[in-house]
Amino acid sequence: MQPTPRTTPSRLAKRAQYDEETVYSILDESMFCTVSFTIDGQPFALPTAFARYEDRIYLHGSVGSHFIRELEKGIPVCISVMLTDALVVAKSAFHHSVNYRSVVVFSNAEKVEDTTLKWEALRWITEKIVPNSWEYLRPMTESEVRKTTVLSFPIVEASAKLRTGMPKDDEEDQELPIWSGLIPLRTVRETPVGDEFSKNVSLPEHLTHLPS
Amino acid sequence: MQPTPRTTPSRLAKRAQYDEETVYSILDESMFCTVSFTIDGQPFALPTAFARYEDRIYLHGSVGSHFIRELEKGIPVCISVMLTDALVVAKSAFHHSVNYRSVVVFSNAEKVEDTTLKWEALRWITEKIVPNSWEYLRPMTESEVRKTTVLSFPIVEASAKLRTGMPKDDEEDQELPIWSGLIPLRTVRETPVGDEFSKNVSLPEHLTHLPS
Numbered sequence: 001m002q003p004t005p006r007t008t009p010s011r012l013a014k015r016a017q018y019d020e021e022t023v024y025s026i027l028d029e030s031m032f033c034t035v036s037f038t039i040d041g042q043p044f045a046l047p048t049a050f051a052r053y054e055d056r057i058y059l060h061g062s063v064g065s066h067f068i069r070e071l072e073k074g075i076p077v078c079i080s081v082m083l084t085d086a087l088v089v090a091k092s093a094f095h096h097s098v099n100y101r102s103v104v105v106f107s108n109a110e111k112v113e114d115t116t117l118k119w120e121a122l123r124w125i126t127e128k129i130v131p132n133s134w135e136y137l138r139p140m141t142e143s144e145v146r147k148t149t150v151l152s153f154p155i156v157e158a159s160a161k162l163r164t165g166m167p168k169d170d171e172e173d174q175e176l177p178i179w180s181g182l183i184p185l186r187t188v189r190e191t192p193v194g195d196e197f198s199k200n201v202s203l204p205e206h207l208t209h210l211p212s
Numbered sequence: 213m214q215p216t217p218r219t220t221p222s223r224l225a226k227r228a229q230y231d232e233e234t235v236y237s238i239l240d241e242s243m244f245c246t247v248s249f250t251i252d253g254q255p256f257a258l259p260t261a262f263a264r265y266e267d268r269i270y271l272h273g274s275v276g277s278h279f280i281r282e283l284e285k286g287i288p289v290c291i292s293v294m295l296t297d298a299l300v301v302a303k304s305a306f307h308h309s310v311n312y313r314s315v316v317v318f319s320n321a322e323k324v325e326d327t328t329l330k331w332e333a334l335r336w337i338t339e340k341i342v343p344n345s346w347e348y349l350r351p352m353t354e355s356e357v358r359k360t361t362v363l364s365f366p367i368v369e370a371s372a373k374l375r376t377g378m379p380k381d382d383e384e385d386q387e388l389p390i391w392s393g394l395i396p397l398r399t400v401r402e403t404p405v406g407d408e409f410s411k412n413v414s415l416p417e418h419l420t421h422l423p424s
Contacts, residue, residue: 036255036256036257038254043255044218047314076255080259091350093349093356096342098244126305133305179406179416183422189395189396189397192301193396201392
């Protein structure tokens with residue numbers, strides 16, 4: 001993707017990346033995004049599930065949701081995600097940092113009217129959160145699809161920003177007897193806990209081997 | 213806090229909470245927030261570290277940062293956080309959900325000019341990420357403080373939104389032989405990894421017992 005004024009950071013521009021592989025992989029690893037939008041000059045933000053497929057981001061919500069109704073007008077939105085890989089602990093507070101991988105996408109919603117694409121998008125969103133679950137679940141009904149709005153956002157103007165590696169302490173601090181390094185962070189999926197209606201149901205294969 | 217039109221959800225209003233204890237505890241457990249703001253009608257969003265102290269949120273950044281310079285003008289911002297506690301796996305895709313605790317704060321920055329408060333805020337932000345580390349680190353210098361802008365945001369208009377508990381499947385689906393329940397999510401801090409300047413430095417006490 002081409003950098004634009006909006007996707008060029010004012011500082012630490014070397015941390016910015018624009019290639020689709022980097023942008024897409026960060027989007028695909030993020031379970032949730034934050035959608036920021038503006039109404040009458042006031043910024044709003046909502047966290048939500050999403051899926052990327054090819055060069056688009058798909059969100060869904062109730063047809064009655066105020067949020068969805070505003071977005072489906074096609075107003076400008078900023079969709080952001082951040083994965084935090086490690087706390088960067090330096091010898092001085094000033095050089096503390098975070099190893100992160102973030103993406104910002106500037107886009108406008110298009111309402112998905114095509115029924116086949118709508119079903120597909122709902123499957124992508126569901127399987128992003130719980131991979132390989134779609135065929136196992138009670139099939140979606142036409143009424144459920146009618147109650148749901150799916151929005152599609154072209155990924156045209158987007159950038160990734162990354163920090164990796166160890167702390168960068170001042171040279172004169174490097175020999176101080178103060179510990180510096182990384183504290184890795186990881187989000188784990190723990191053992192599933194069944195509800196009262198699953199007492200006699202064995203855990204399906206796709207839930208016994210969860211992605212980390 | 214009093215609900216306002218901006219902090220009243222259009223749907224699932226029963227999930228909203230306005231008491232300070234709930235709002236503050238979610239802010240305090242979140243390591244990072246997303247700051248959303250608007251320039252010339254275009255929404256922007258940036259993830260950043262922060263700390264809450266009493267009824268304010270504190271952010272910091274380089275005095276040269278475009279982001280910080282825009283915010284310090286006092287433009288309207290929306291600060292949001294989301295903690296994800298579990299994936300809610302229902303018997304139908306339609307009733308899948310997420311157990312989350314989110315907070316949205318509508319506010320405007322005030323630039324912290326008082327030097328004592330500025331130092332304090334930088335300590336709060338540092339110790340939020342690595343508790344009890346401030347006294348151990350190489351002391352901050354006046355020059356470092358001068359290079360940093362600290363912004364303070366009054367928490368006056370804010371709301372929390374929460375979902376807890378098991379999936380809510382349709383009654384006619386409850387006896388289906390499909391597993392339903394929760395997949396708990398947890399962010400863990402893993403064993404610290406020292407850099408090349410810490411080979412002969414033992415891990416300090418505050419890093420051997422990390423918060424989970």
